[in-house]
Amino acid sequence: MLSELFFGYYASAIVIFSLLVVTRSNPVHSVMWMLLLFFHIAGLYLFLNAEFVAAIQIIVYAGAILVLFLFILLFLNLREELKVKRFIGAWPAGLFVTTALLVIVLSVVRSFVPGPAGKYSIEFIKQETHTKALGKLLYTDYLFPFEIASLVLLVAIIGAIVLAKRKTRSK
Amino acid sequence: MVPLNWYLMLSAVVFMIGVFGFLTRRNIIIMFMSIELLLNAVNISLVAFSHYLQDMRGQILAVFIITVAAAEAAIGLAIIIALFRNKDTVHADEMSEMKG
Amino acid sequence: MNNYLLIPFLPLAAFLINILFGRKYLKDNAHWVSILAVAGSWVVTVITLLDVLSGKVVNEDIYSWIVSGEFKVSVGFLIDQLTAVMLVVVTTCSALIHIYSVGYMQGDKGYYRFFAYLSLFTFCMLMLVMANNFLQLYFGWEGVGLCSYFLIGYYFDKKPASDAGKKAFIVNRFGDFGFGLGIIMIFLTFGTVYYEPVFSQAKVFAVQTINFLGYDVHLMTLIALLLFCGSIGKSAQMPLHVWLPDAMEGPTPVSALIHAATMVTAGVFLVARCSPIFSLSETALMIVALTGAITSLFAATIGLVQNDIKRIIAYSTISQLGYMFLAAGVGAYTAGMFHLYTHAFFKALLFLCAGSVMHAMSGELDLQKMGGLKKYMPITYWTMLFASLSIAGVPGFAGFFSKDEILWLAYSGQSPVGKFVWAIGTVVAFLTAFYSFRLIFLTFHGKFRGTYEQEHHLHESPKAMTIPLIILCIGAVASGWIGIPHLLGGGEHFTEFLTPVLGHPEAHGTHAEEWLVMAISIIAGFSGVGLAALFYLVKTDIPVMLAQKFNATYKVLWNKYYVDELYSFIIVRPTIWTAKNILIGVTDAKIIEAIVNGIPKGIGEFSRILRKVQTGLLQRYAAIMALGVLIIMAVMLLR
């Protein structure tokens, strides 16, 4: 019974916070709500005994990406931003489409039959400790995607420099 | 025991909120955050699947998604800066130089 | 066989020489080439006449012309009695008119062209006459039509002349339309277009009927009438007679040769040649007779009031041709041919005299402006007088014998319309006599009504013109003598000569009736001459008074029953109108072009709408994407 209660809290928190992120007019408030959201998602991961993923979630998402967002927000002159209206003119259309999509997806997901059980039973993970299991897999079975991920990060760096560097030094 | 469907419903709701944010908010940065929401929604369902299917594949993909999200954030914000430098606006509906 | 080839191919050679070397080298002595050629073919014709007289009939092919599937036709010659008669008529008239033209066309800038066309015409007419199959007949048929187009439109820089030429050709084309269909019907029934097999098997199909355009029609009547369409067009019978009066725009020798002696008679020749087919169908013969009769009456009435000398003779030609068809219609083909033979001489003579009168009056044609030319042009006067006597049917002259023969055979033949047609014939005889002598009296008798310098300029035509007149005059008088009927002790050699080809006409009347008919026709002829003398010599005011009293009828006759206006109103103007506004205006422009241009314009419009959808707004793109996802999911899940 405890787990349902626990899940209920987390789920409702996540939904409310994401709604707040999306609807607040002041971008800084949105970032703050997002921070709280990430914490709750990390909590959920813990609940699903994916400790390492939760840790990464906090470090990468909350730590790195949100900080990046804050830097960008500094560029904006907030006062002018508050006065302007938040949503585009045709926002009811957007709402309608999203709710329709939600209804369809929910109807499909409700009758969901999960696939075959894999080898990594929860006890095995607890006994192996989650990070070790994840690490071993990353470096054996999923070495290839791991390398590609590194390349993706490389491209991100090059791209960021090329686009955002202040002084162009072209010949 | 919390059934798997609840998780899926949660991720679907978060996903749709992200889509709603993306479709309706004028400020690009908020649109950007909505995309992060989408990715998080997918992560939730992935981790939930990997938990119920007792298989690590979901979590691994979640990790990769987070790395890609980080890379995307870097590039996205670089583009926003480049755009901001030229056009001094951060609203999507003012960016309609090209149409027709 | 090869000397027969010379007849048509000599004029052809002359034509080629004149047309190719005429402009630069021959210029004014182009006439020698044509005259020699025509004279050569005249000589050979005489030889062939002698051969035919001695019973030598020739039917030979030269080379195979068209072979397509089972349709085989070749260029070939059939020389029998009928051809011989036609050859004589064509070559003699052509030769004389060639000589006459030397004088008449003196100094004309297109001199070589004129003689080239004359030779071409002679070639085509000879090919027509000597053909041994229907397609070569059609070849000659259209060939003479073409030459008449060239010769009528000879003075091409004048609009009326070129209009007349065009009108002649197109009206002929109407006739040839029927003629062509006739030939096709013949091929489809007999499987060949050669005369010999067609005429021999004709009896086999005597009773057969065929479904033509939905109607069940008697086969032989259908073929006969289709062929008759051709002859109506060529011989200017009702309703396709309109082109002949306008054809007078051409030089007079042309009218003499083509529109009197040779081309217009081709229609009669066709009916005569196809007598086996015509005689198998009662209705066809009846229609031929009636058309001939009505046309002759119709033309004769118009001829009464015309003032243009050439137009009068033209109407008289139409009327005389009506006679010949009348004869053929009652089964008296030989009589028709006899009248054709005699008519060629005196009608050509009339035209040539008119030509020399015109020559003298420096181009003046209106009778009202002539008068008293007797003393200035004695030869022309006398020759024209003999011709008029002959045409009026005064006994002793050629016209009398042939016309009387026709009237008698009409009266005594057992064709149902015989009597009725005979009556009309007699009335026409009276009218012919009247207008012929009206012409003589108005031109040669009374006092001169022309301008002073015309009078001063009056002179007899040069020798080159008068000699052919004299020769023709002899022909006009003497040509009848070979066909003097038994009644008057003659041997009827002409009919005997043609019987093997056209069969012998039976007459069921007694001698008394024959005498009676002859008497009536003589009375008709003399009363016509007398009345004309009364009107135009003695009391010249009567015609004027009559014209006012019956003004309406006078105007109708003067305007040729408004037939020309009728045609242009029914056929010519509506076609051009439909072409202009309906076809160009509506169908082409509105319907087809509308669709053809409409579709791209529609697509263009649609493309502009699509461009509006592409607003450049990022959210709109995302919204459309989301909508796309929604629709696909809905469709896929509901299916």
Add this chain to the structure above:
Amino acid sequence: MTNLTGFSMPDLGPVMPEIVMTCLALLILLADLVIKRKETIAFLSIVSVAAVTYLLVGSTGITFNGMFIADNYSLFFKLIFMLNVVLTVLISVKYIAIEKVNFGEYYSLILLSTLGMMLMASAGDLITLYLGLELMALSTYVLAGFLRHDIKSNEAAMKYFLLGAFASAFLLYGTSLIYGLTGTTDLKAISSYISVNGLSGNPVLTLSMTMFAVAFSFKIAAVPFHMWAPDVYEGSPTSITAFMSVGPKAAGFAVLGRVFMTAFGAARIEWTGILIPIAILTMAVGNIAAISQINIKRMLAYSSIAHAGYVLLGIIAGTSEGTASVLNYLFIYAFMNIGAFAVVIMLRSEGFKGDDISDYEGLAKTHPLAAALMLVFMFSLTGIPPTAGFMGKFYIFMSAISAGYTWLAVIAVIFSAISAYFYLRIVMYMYMKEPKAAVQLSVSPGIALALTITVIAVLVIGVLPSKVINVARIAARF
């Protein structure tokens, strides 16, 4: 699950081309610091591509337990990518100098993007597929925004980035659903699971298939997910537009083919149901919208959308003949499209944008050779026989009809007739109108070489297509 010590190093043979490509890309990045003349860097990148191509031919096999499949199918696509890179580098040497963005990173980003495409082509697993796609996408976003000073380029990059991220989110959602349903992300395992458990009617499967269809349609710019293409093609630098119109599109088709053929092979009727309306819409919008365009890059964008529609026909056919026609068409499409863009680039000279169609008036008088080249490409894009375009389209129609979609082929034929109108408009402007201003062409050895390669290829394949068709048929059997 092998323990740590018993870890056997996976066979790297098949992956060797990708590894070499990565090293060379990095090398070029470093070389940019040392070498000042950008032409040498361009030359270096062409040499490296040549080396990779040489390696490619030999390396086939499956490694990383199914994640990386280097079969004939992926080999053919990699050939297209290599061709795409070489031609793009050739045409952009002088172009980026004119646009004053002459940085070395340009070439390394192109190589990295091509690497991403190669990974997508031989991805046997949804994870590698997603990462390869992101690698290609990210580098292409940057390349799209390369003209930092030009507002249009920034806007193009922004639009491409946001919509790209949005679409890849859908891809991820689809992957997670499939993972949930079948417990694996390996394509072969998925297909065996579906056929074993007979899930063809399952709503979740349909939902995930739709998600995949959406993501890939975005990549190949099929309607209704094509909205980004015209703006991005117009905004980004022309050499990159050329690169984008061939590379990512071909990669999209590679992935579309592989995922739908192998993974969802059993549920063929369902996903053809999805693709047919998309294909018809794509051909319709692509052709019709292009008619009223004034900017040539936008017009070529719509034309490339239309061509995506034709290629979709081959995929819908579903047979190996269909896939062969897709491969053949994309190979030919690469030549004619980049050729056309090369001519557009030639018109771009100092102070003269050369983007509007009206700039082409009277080109036949001022530059007959350039006009003749454009004529060949335009007629090839329309699909008139002596050119390769016809052979490509013809083979697509053949495969569609043999699979029983005759009515679809008729619709495609009607739309390609409509396409004739706007291609013809260009030829008409060039040949039948008087030149307005004296257009001065910026010709460089690179562009000249690229144009010769493309025009020869278009004409030779047009007349002797059997070589390409045979290779495509071998490649199609996977």
Add this chain to the structure above:
Amino acid sequence: MNLNGFPILSTLIFLPIAGAVLLLLISRSNENLIKWVSLIVSITVFIISIPLFTEFNKSTHLMQFTEKHAWVPSLNINYSLGIDGISILFVLLSTLITILCVLISWNSIKAKTKEFYISILIMESAMIGVFCSLDFMLFYLFWEAMLIPMYLLIGVWGGSNRIYAAVKFFLFTLVGSLLMLIGIIVLYYQAGRTFDILELMTKTYPYQLQIWLLWAFFAAFAVKVPMFPVHTWLPDAHTEAPTAGSVILAAVLIKMGAYGFIRFSLPLFPDASRAMTPVMLTLSVIAIIYGAVICLAQTDLKRLIAYSSVSHMGFVTLGIFALNSQGMEGGILQMINHGVVTGALFLSVGMIYDRTHTRQISDYGGVASAMPVYASLFMVFTLASIGLPATNGFIGEFLIILGGFKANQWAGVLAATGVIIGAGYMLWLYQRVFFMETNQKVAGLADINLREIITLLPMIILIFWIGIYPNAFLGFMHESVKHLLERVNSGSMHEVGVAKNILEIIK
């Protein structure tokens, strides 16, 4: 049998292309060299085509001078050429017409002469290719390849409204031929993966499919012919094209449509063509009368001749769909005649246009007095166009009306009226242009020079040669037409019959 191994047909096709490539090398400046090279090339091509005429074996309907090489083996497409009684005359016509086109545009084409002659030579190879190819794909390749040069010919060197006309021509033909492409591919699969025409002709196809395919092919060929509803591109294309362009268009391009009917529609879909003959006959008769009547109201010289060719081609399609030997042979001969006569008419209009630069009939009048030689030549062409006996027009028209009448009496009678209206508008045209008072605009015109006479001479010779001795040309067709008609009339009649009663038994 390709006379001791020499691939005559391939040389005929590829020599003009070689010539075009040669022209590419010559510099744009010395136009004279360009003109002479193209003239020599076209003459050599004509000379090479003559042995076809002499060596042709008239006693067999089989294909002659055949060549077959694999082209795309994987799709079973072969490069196979061959001609028979039906196609040989067209090959000769194309080679002859090209020479005349080169001659006529000697000094009337000033701008971009090099591209002009290149397009003409490429046109020639495409034309010959269409008539010789025995493989559907090869046929389609040449059929479409001819679009590009023609589009350029009309568009670049045309008259004032050339762009609209060029685009209209291109789109009309393209839409039609694309539907044919679909038909070809469906046929390919239906007949077991082969494009070889001879093989396709031996097979029988289900009736319903035949109807569909017939209409697909009809779309392509009817536009080309042009038959009634889809003819509006022709007047625009003709009036706007340069003289050489409209000559090629009138003399050869139009024939491809009718040739397509004979070579493909009839033999491949015998039952469908028989079922569709009433429709086709009505369309042809409408085309004849519609084309002829509309000519009466034309004011533009070239437009009038263009509409007259709509009417003449109505005759041809009537002949073809009469499905009897007279109609068919008449149709084929009429195609040659129309090529010669309308080609000559356009050549002569081109000559007068070079002098007066106006096409309005009202600007002309009394030209005969200024240019007698020209007037007499034009008269010969007018007479041939009307179908006067002793000219080629008569032979064709008479056989067609005979065949048409045999097939359907109404069609025959109505077609014959076309002959009358034809005489009407042609003579009226001739009168307005050549007779009557000399119009000031055409007062002092120089008569045609030697070059122009040489251009028209072959036409005159052909007109009278076919007129007087048509067997020289009809002889070629007999065997092939007989074979074709056997296939169309009997063809799969018995199979259909058999199929029908089996159905009865089953029902």
